[in-house]
Amino acid sequence: MPEAPEVQNVLNYLQEQLQNHKITSVEISHPKLSGNMDYHEMEKKLTNQTFHKFFRHGKYLVFELDDLDWISHLRMEGKFLIEDKIPEDPKINKHIHAKFHLDNGKWLLYMDTRKFGRMQVYPRTEDYYSLPAFDKVGPDVLSDQFSAKYLHNKLKNRKCAIKTSLLNQSIVAGIGNIYADEILFDAGLDPRSISSHLDLEDCKKIVDAAKQILSESVKSGGTTIRSFEYGNHLSGTYQDSLKVHQKSEEICSRCHGTIEKVIVNQRSTYVCPACQIRK
CATH class of the missing domain: 1.10.8.50 (Helicase, Ruva Protein; domain 3)
Structure with a gap:
């Protein structure tokens, strides 16, 4: 499972690629990927949202959108890919469980061979740490709170x-x-x-x-x-x-x-x- 340094590097890469870009369409093919609502509802909520800020807390990725906070935990094998087109290789495609089309024509793809990863979407808040996803999560290892x-x-x-x-x-x-x-x-x-x-x-x-x-x-x-x-x-x-x-x-x-x-x-x-x- 990726630990804080690995997740931070994922976050840095995604921020570089996604900052200020809009999600124009969403397709989730693994219903359990959505951890706090029906996956069709998550598809609707994320459509037409723009990426603004990027945070990491422990092993969680946090994306601040227009009026939503999107939380993602990669678990064992989850990966985000950014591609010009969806891979045609069925051996790869069968492990892609969410597809996010972007306003620059590229695709943000979520791939997970073991299907353990989870995502949650909440109304945007000034303090993401107050969200239910973090109810049982301690302070981040690199934060001042960890003393x-x-x-x-x-x-x-x-x-x-x-x-x-x-x-x-x-x-x-x-x-x-x-x-x-x-x-x-x-x-x-x-x-x-x-x-x-x-x-x-x-x-x-x-x-x-x-x-x-x-x-x-x-x-x-x-x-x-x-x-x-x-x-x-x-x-x-x-x-x-x-x-x-x-x-x-x-x-x-x-x-x-x-x-x-x-x-x-x-x-x-x-x-x-x-x-x-x-x-």
Whole structure:
């Protein structure tokens, strides 16, 4: 699943391509894609709307239109494509579940091989974070609201592993499996550490590492390990900077210990037990 840096790069690409363009027609072929209304109603609402502003919150894309806020979550395999024409290849076409014709003659296409992605449309508001789509979503990982004090307060009564807490989107939005491993390695904390055992200084290390690592990943186009790409087959390069994720049995770059693969709450997790403190 794309995490905050990957979604940010998708957003940047879409803003470059869609800013001030109007949707002239909409066709949704997967009814469940519309998460908060009948898909035919969504087709009607989005028709003749113009793209004005673009935001990201965690793993969500937010498009501010004329009088609507359009929210999209790509989930595992969702992708937005911008094409001059609809692909004729049936192997590709069968995975295109929404088609948006634009006033410049191009097509904005939503493709999703696993059909997990969802979209919601709401009347436009000045504060998109107040919308129902974000009722159970915490502050964005790169926002000022995600601070050491905030995180320490959220963790003080939690008995689960710290990695599990970082993956909980109601605590902080935008961190997934890859970056959780990298953040905790940078912070020098074992991902199996009990959340409530961490003190304020530990939380500061986590927050600082999260903001630094994810900001660097955004600049690198995100991390492409399996299938992530955006735009015209663009992909990220931050996988070349990973220090621990998917490096089982390799030598730790910090202490020269051996990186191990463990399971934390059913998630493959990579840790150097020699230099990541378990609390």
